[in-house]
Amino acid sequence: MTAELRPLSRDHFDQLWKAQDGQCALCGKAMPRVRFDVAHASIWKKQRPTFDHIIPKAGGGPDRLENLQLAHAVCNKRKGKRQAGGSDGRVAT
Numbered sequence: 001m002t003a004e005l006r007p008l009s010r011d012h013f014d015q016l017w018k019a020q021d022g023q024c025a026l027c028g029k030a031m032p033r034v035r036f037d038v039a040h041a042s043i044w045k046k047q048r049p050t051f052d053h054i055i056p057k058a059g060g061g062p063d064r065l066e067n068l069q070l071a072h073a074v075c076n077k078r079k080g081k082r083q084a085g086g087s088d089g090r091v092a093t
Contacts, residue, residue: 025069046074056081
């Protein structure tokens with residue numbers, strides 16, 4: 001699948017969510033799917049699922065589904081512009 005993702009859609013999110021079983025691709029822990037799955041807005045801010053580029057855009061990574069994974073906002077921020085590890089770019093979970 002090589003569809004461009006501008007803009008990123010709910011369908012793309014749902015495909016990744018299902019493929020990852022609702023787990024963060026970087027830390028392997030469960031992510032809340034919606035704001036109301038957590039008790040407080042500050043928890044949601046850090047734990048919400050975000051689109052993460054496996055090969056960062058800064059490194060020439062494309063906006064394509066096969067270059068995206070879902071990660072907690074805090075994990076994505078911690079990773080920054082580095083490429084995710086693993087043979088396919090994803091962190092083993």
